Amino acid sequence: MKYLIAGLGNVGVEYANTRHNIGFVVADALVQELKGNWKVERLAIVSKVKFKGRSLVVIKPSTYMNLSGKAVKYWMDQEKIPIERILVVVDDIALPLGLLRMKAKGGDAGHNGLTDTIIKLNTDVFPRLRVGIGDDFARGYQSEYVLGEWSKKEVELMIPRMEAAVEVIKSFVTIGIERTMTAYNNK
Secondary structure (H helix, E strand, O other): OEEEEEEOOOOOHHHOOEHHHHHHHHHHHHHHHOOOOOEEEOOEEEEEEEEOOEEEEEEEEOOOHHHHHHHHHHHHHHOOOOHHHEEEEEEEOOOOOOOEEEEOOOOOOOOHHHHHHHHHHOOOOOOEEEEEOOOOOOOOOHHHHHOOEOOHHHHHHHHHHHHHHHHHHHHHHHHOHHHHHHHHOOO
16 A cells, blocks of 8 residues: 655745744655665655555655645556545645644645645545644734744744654555544644
């Protein structure tokens, strides 16, 4: 069984510690725990790791957030992974800071990375892990907020949430989306 785990974010040091890059942070935590290595490949930084007999192709698209779907589609096709075994990890301002929510399908909720992925895959029916980054910004300053760096207090709160996100991904690849949603959503 092969899975594609796509942590969405933006490449470049100027984005490294921003809220919008939480998908990259989760992907890094997963690869670190599974003792993998990253390699720059076509359209993404890629790590191929194993977990309980499953092969995980973990990607951090190098296409920037707004064109994430191009990398997701390429690696899904390249590795011949069916859509029900992909998982897209994204930041979500509609969720409180640190809340994790698995979904089997859904709209883009105004998230450009999800918008492009939905367009490129020609469906909104694919698993995603939404990571709450909160909405502590004044009206009209959403872009500055998501592209802003984490405060020290936020980092302290998010470290254990990244460990929980890794557990959610490991659950998804072993017991599937439905049982993972039941086990982890609203916790």
